[in-house]
Amino acid sequence: MAKQPATSEIGRRHYRWKELGLLIVPFLILLLEMFQLPLAQYYKASIDTNSQLIPFSTSILPNVHDLVPILGLIAAIVVVHILLNIFFPKADQMLFPIVALLSGLGVLMALRNGPDASTGSDPNLGSKQLLWVLIGLVAFLVTLFALRHMDWLRRYKYTWAVLGLVLVGITLGNALRVKNLDSPTHDQLNFGPFALQPSELLKIIIVIFFAAYLSENRDVIAEGGFRLGPLTLPPMRQLGPLLLMLGISLALFLGVRELGLALLIYGIFLSMLYLGSGKLSYALGGLAIFFLLGFVGYTLFSYVRSRFAAVGLNMVNWQAWDANVIDFARNGAGLQVAQGLIAISSGGILGTGFGLGHASALVPVAQSDMVVSVLGEEFGLAGLFALIGFYLVLIYRGFRIAIEARDPFYQLLAAGLTSIFGIQTLVISAGNLKLLPLTGIPLPFLSYGGSSVIANFLIIGILMRISHNTALEREGLA
Amino acid sequence: MTLDVFLLILRLLGIVLLYLFLMQVIISITRDLRKTAAANADSFGKLPPVVGHLIVVDSGPSKIAPGTSFNLNPQTTIGRGPTNTIQISESFVSAEHTRMWYRGGVWYVQDAGSTNGTYLNNQPARDALPARVGDIIQVGFIRFKLAQ
Numbered sequence: 001m002a003k004q005p006a007t008s009e010i011g012r013r014h015y016r017w018k019e020l021g022l023l024i025v026p027f028l029i030l031l032l033e034m035f036q037l038p039l040a041q042y043y044k045a046s047i048d049t050n051s052q053l054i055p056f057s058t059s060i061l062p063n064v065h066d067l068v069p070i071l072g073l074i075a076a077i078v079v080v081h082i083l084l085n086i087f088f089p090k091a092d093q094m095l096f097p098i099v100a101l102l103s104g105l106g107v108l109m110a111l112r113n114g115p116d117a118s119t120g121s122d123p124n125l126g127s128k129q130l131l132w133v134l135i136g137l138v139a140f141l142v143t144l145f146a147l148r149h150m151d152w153l154r155r156y157k158y159t160w161a162v163l164g165l166v167l168v169g170i171t172l173g174n175a176l177r178v179k180n181l182d183s184p185t186h187d188q189l190n191f192g193p194f195a196l197q198p199s200e201l202l203k204i205i206i207v208i209f210f211a212a213y214l215s216e217n218r219d220v221i222a223e224g225g226f227r228l229g230p231l232t233l234p235p236m237r238q239l240g241p242l243l244l245m246l247g248i249s250l251a252l253f254l255g256v257r258e259l260g261l262a263l264l265i266y267g268i269f270l271s272m273l274y275l276g277s278g279k280l281s282y283a284l285g286g287l288a289i290f291f292l293l294g295f296v297g298y299t300l301f302s303y304v305r306s307r308f309a310a311v312g313l314n315m316v317n318w319q320a321w322d323a324n325v326i327d328f329a330r331n332g333a334g335l336q337v338a339q340g341l342i343a344i345s346s347g348g349i350l351g352t353g354f355g356l357g358h359a360s361a362l363v364p365v366a367q368s369d370m371v372v373s374v375l376g377e378e379f380g381l382a383g384l385f386a387l388i389g390f391y392l393v394l395i396y397r398g399f400r401i402a403i404e405a406r407d408p409f410y411q412l413l414a415a416g417l418t419s420i421f422g423i424q425t426l427v428i429s430a431g432n433l434k435l436l437p438l439t440g441i442p443l444p445f446l447s448y449g450g451s452s453v454i455a456n457f458l459i460i461g462i463l464m465r466i467s468h469n470t471a472l473e474r475e476g477l478a
Numbered sequence: 479m480t481l482d483v484f485l486l487i488l489r490l491l492g493i494v495l496l497y498l499f500l501m502q503v504i505i506s507i508t509r510d511l512r513k514t515a516a517a518n519a520d521s522f523g524k525l526p527p528v529v530g531h532l533i534v535v536d537s538g539p540s541k542i543a544p545g546t547s548f549n550l551n552p553q554t555t556i557g558r559g560p561t562n563t564i565q566i567s568e569s570f571v572s573a574e575h576t577r578m579w580y581r582g583g584v585w586y587v588q589d590a591g592s593t594n595g596t597y598l599n600n601q602p603a604r605d606a607l608p609a610r611v612g613d614i615i616q617v618g619f620i621r622f623k624l625a626q
Contacts, residue, residue, distance in 0.1 A: 350489060379496075
């Protein structure tokens with residue numbers, strides 16, 4: 001008797017209305033920007049030929065054909081939303097709309113940057129990125145279906161560790177083969193038309209391994225092994241795998257010149273060690289070691305020094321620059337950062353408007369590493385703040401999924417995966433804004449790059465599966 | 479109207495929409511938080527209901543007396559760690575050893591990645607297995623009977 005209304009009530013409650021409601025505004029934003037892009041290109045072309053004011057007429061408005069990339073993306077997102085409704089009604093409803101907006105903006109940025117991009121100019125950047133996002137959506141669904149029982153992730157933790165080491169080996173071997181460490185693509189593997197970056201997969205594997213390892217050993221690690229005066233050090237036996245991971249990040253740092261990736265892996269390591277053990281002293285100690293290593297790197301390697309020198313550029317007092325500094329900002333390692341900052345400042349509060357900035361033509365690697373400066377110029381301070389807000393909400397939801405999860409492994413997994421987004425966003429936007437040395441890691445979803453987009457969708461898939469599993473388990477209570 | 483003006487309108491509209499979405503997201507977050515706060519206030523001070531018992535049949539090498547009864551909540555974890563519902567301080571019990579939950583009138587038993595394993599009627603419970611009253615659940619070397 002009592003069961004009948006309960007099931008019907010559950011059936012009504014389970015339609016993902018919140019997600020649908022949150023998807024509408026992102027669709028409008030994407031359509032608006034897509035609509036604006038051809039107009040901006042027309043405007044730029046006409047302003048070059050004659051500097052008079054261009055009259056507005058309906059004949060220059062873009063037609064439906066110009067909106068096709070975004071319409072296709074919206075259709076794909078709606079299909080994914082319907083599939084989520086059918087198969088995963090209890091998964092988190094806020095992640096997907098934010099991801100839809102960010103990845104859609106990523107496609108728009110690639111569409112916009114493609115014709116203008118200063119290095120490796122590829123007019124098809126946009127359609128490629130669209131393809132990657134579609135593949136990413138498929139990967140997202142596959143992850144959700146494949147992780148029905150997530151325990152195998154934990155059970156085969158050493159398999160993951162070995163796979164991670166193999167990926168590091170491939171990256172290093174490839175770097176040694178390419179030899180030209182200054183090219184921005186030296187960590188790619190080329191399979192025909194596809195260029196894969198094993199490092200993108202590596203970060204997920206590392207988080208899975210850390211989560212499995214720490215959830216098993218966290219009691220021992222939190223107790224501390226032996227004391228050195230006021231310091232409690234983690235026990236040596238349990239420290240082994242953690243030191244191994246430190247070795248990996250150093251190997252990448254030294255071998256491939258991947259400052260960003262080393263920073264990311266070390267950041268993941270520290271945040272997960274802190275989350276797992278609850279000991280602030282470990283995190284602070286790790287941070288101290290990091291600064292020590294950073295100092296050693298600074299004294300040993302000239303490319304690290306030049307990245308730090310870019311942080312020291314005094315952009316406000318540019319009149320006082322001497323010839324060395326001018327040369328550094330024009331031809332040296334300071335070029336990217338200096339041009340990026342000029343672009344952001346020219347955007348002002350409201351920005352120049354999408355498609356109307358100059359950053360994508362003038363800033364090297366504007367489509368991936370320097371995408372924050374393009375965003376800052378074209379969407380202005382207001383747009384940049386809104387984007388940072390979206391990332392904050394994304395990270396908040398991730399940690400909330402982690403808190404709600406029942407099992408320490410899922411908690412650590414969700415928190416670790418979320419901290420990937422947090423660290424990446426922080427490091428690359430701080431790098432673009434000259435607050436940290438610039439490193440080549442992508443801004444999640446917005447930077448151009450296939451492996452990065454797919455890896456991000458895998459992360460979102462795992463997070464949503466964890467939230468779905470948690471809700472299913474809690475349902476057992478009622 | 480010139481194209482400049484039209485583009486300015488589009489730009490402003492874009493920023494307004496971005497913030498509209500951010501506002502929408504934040505409103506649903508606050509709603510969500512209020513709901514959880516209310517749910518927590520409801521359950522505050524209330525102990526989770528006891529929906530079953532585990533009775534020690536064979537205590538193995540441990541010091542627990544046979545016949546000892548443990549209460550089972552709808553979500554029960556067994557292990558050596560301090561966060562478990564049923565805490566067993568024996569070296570052969572892992573920190574998080576076994577998870578049990580009650581859903582739709584059926585008990586489920588699953589090993590939580592322990593060293594010495596969890597068995598339901600002598601079958602390893604690596605994946606969740608449904609259990610009925612009277613079944614024998616073995617945690618490490620201790621054997622329990624599932625009771626109402």
